Amino acid sequence: MSGYFILAILALAFVVTFQIAKASEYVSVLKGEEKTFKQNNRINAFLFIAFLVLGLIGAWWCNSMYYGKTLLAQPAASDHGEKIDFMLMLTIAVTGVVFLLTQILLFWFAYKYQYTEKRKAYFFAHDNKLELLWTVVPAIFLTVLVGFGMFYWFKITGDSPKDSQIVEITGKQFNWMIRYPGKDKVLGRKNYRLTDASNGNALGVDWEDGASHDDIEATEMHLVVNKPVHLVINAQDVIHDVGLVHFRLKMDAVPGIPTTLWFTPKYTTTEMKKITGNKDFVYEISCDQMCGSGHYSMRGVIVVETQEEYDAWMSSKKPQYVTVQESANPAASTPDSTTVTKVAEVNKPIAKLN
């Protein structure tokens, strides 16, 4: 009902606007087009200057309202993020000056040089010095921005430190799967044709590779504070993107092409709760690449903690290989060589496909 009411009001507003518009056209004919033109010109010129002033006030007001809700109000949670925040501030400063200068000139000129009978427009077709000036000055500023940008870009995309913790993250519609390499610090080989979620192999790990036997799978990513982490990023079905807003980072997850990303978390989740003043604070992984109807709900969680907390969490985890063994073969409680071969045999028909 209220919908139709709104539509009726809209229709009425249309009719009224139209009648006024038509009437003002008749009036302008009666009054003389020249006079109406001058009047409209003055009104619009005034509105430009009003728009400039109110716009600048509005921008200020918007900033005071929303600054605190952005990430600008909290420190970046990774070392890379700090570089990115500095770069952001530098760029805001440079472009902010240009923005103010050009917008003020634009609307000021539109107001100041509005039509009057007295003025003759000044014939000014070109000026090499001026044009050179506004070619060179922007070029210099951009060089500075490119310089800083490239310096940080190569740092961020460069090799990860040797002692980095390796974590694998795999996206599929619509959740994230995490895998740790275990004690040997090597992730077991994968073969997508072995993927079999109902038998505990949602990632398609090749159990024939011994390195896979101590790999630990999880749904939540736990990281150690101040220890570099090297993410290996995969996708199973479509392109996803590992978005880590608090660390200011993101990287696509592409089926068939593994990507990597490394950073050092600076604050534990508990510390971030204090810093942000939000007791529910949690590091979230968002999917930042359109991946289907559940894209908006593809959420993962990262817990950054101290080494002790991490070790405690890790020791509560059982390697996925062991879990698979136990469910396939409830009698054997610990993996031994015979069960390994058994599983390998089970997998053989699929493996042959390759």
Add this chain to the structure above:
Amino acid sequence: MSSETILHGHTAGEAVHTHDDHADHGHHHEESFLTKYIFSQDHKMIAKQFLITGIIWAIIGGLFSVLFRLQLGYPDMSFPVLEDIFGRWAKGGRISNEFYYALVTMHGTILVFFVLTAGLSGTFANLLIPLQIGARDMASGFLNMLSYWFFFLASVVMFASLFIQTGPAAGGWTIYPPLSALGQASEGSKLGMDFWLISMALFIVSSLLGGLNYISTILNLRTKGMSMTRMPLTMWAIFFTAVLGVLSFPVLLSGAVLLLFDRNLGTSFYLSEIVVKGEILPNEGGSAILFQHLFWFLGHPEVYIILLPAMGMVSEIMSVNSRKPIFGYLAMVGSLFAITILAFLVWAHHMFVTGLNPFLGAFFVLLTLLIAVPSAIKVFNWLTTLWRGNIRLTPAMLFAIGFVSLFISGGLTGIFLGNSTLDIHLHDTYFVVAHFHIVMGVASFFGMFAGVYHWFPKMYSRYLNNTMAYIHFWVTLVGAYLIFWPMHYQGLAGLPRRYTDFSNWQSFNQFAGMNKFISTVAMIVFAVQLLFVFNFFYSIFKGRKVKSQNPWGSNTLEWTTPITPGHGNWPGEIPEVHRWAYDYGKDGREFIPQVEPVGADESKH
């Protein structure tokens, strides 16, 4: 029609070049309704066809944005009327996820391709090229007609895809595979995606036929004295636009054809090692990133295909209404040229976070930020054009000034996104949404509106209503900033694009109030666009009549034609050109048309 029309067009063309006496040319060939309004080969009629089709698409595309803004602004409310209209797509009066993504995808596709490419450059290239360079018509009227009708076919296919059981394409307007290649992955990747690709292939044919025609017309059919450097800037802009389109659209076509193969013929160009919904696919060895390279090789020039004609028209309108020459004509042409070249060399800046080689990324950063230099030159030249002018704030001029403001605002945020370091953080957030809507969407619309208000008298021999025009301008300008300025803050909070709902997120749920505000403003702005559409159609029939041949006091050739030019544009000989288009305020004279010979005592500039 067919052969008769073709023959007619041919003889008309012959007549144009052989006879001097054209005063009674129109009487030789009585045109039927069909040849005059439907299968017309008159560039002015084709321009109107493009414009009106574009307007219809703009209403549809705009309406889609209103629908998905309803979901974003009022996630807790239900609108039973939506279920009445859309059935299972809006069960319980709430827009379903599939519907949301279909709306977003179609909004982008429609506005980028059907409105701002076909509707904008299709309209003004067709209308202005022959009129401003002094030609009877396009180089090939027949190809020009085909260009419109391929666009129409593309429109029909795209429109039909809206009514498919599984819905239209829903993978975003960039249709990245594997999502767009696998029907299992998304409802929108079923039949709707094939329709999308077929429609786009037809659209590309249309665009190529048009583009080749524009280039050959500008290069070959200029009237006597109209050297390239005497052309108005609109012509230069449209010329470069056509070059961009001709060189880049075929790449999208190849990308689309390969995607069709992957979808229907079992090839693996873009697919490798995929497990979708538990199903293990046999495809190996393809690269999903390959598509992105092919797509953005068009996709980035496309941005300039949209923007350059707007820049050209704004330059022309700004000079006419400041009663001053455009400042730095050659620098303006040079910067258009630089933008055209650079447009081909920056596509991978859309792909910084795909795992692109960082070393390669560095070059794309450098080339991307280089575009800021010609852009800065243009902005400062526009400002200097206004400086010490005698500005007439006609509706067209208002939109031209608004264009410059938006181009500055949206252009500066491009400096953020073009720098790969910042792009890691801002990529695919609302910062990007705000950036490209301002600089490419709204700014180009402003250029288009400026063009419509300025050349409407030439198209229909009537004026648009000024009062409605002022309301249209001010609400749109204020609305555009109210919608997109706050969105930058969402982007700086890291809000990802293309989320139907943020309520489950700890990091992104703080903007409910802002979203409601943005949605409300978007609806008001949309309503005001409808006011413009009404003004447009009303004024075609009832607008104030144009009484003088040159209502804006303009130098360019289109205003030397009769108030209602017939097919062939000039009744007599095509006028000869003696000077550039920008002698405004020279030697104490308000304006000196291009057709006036240079006087002996005239000052040089």
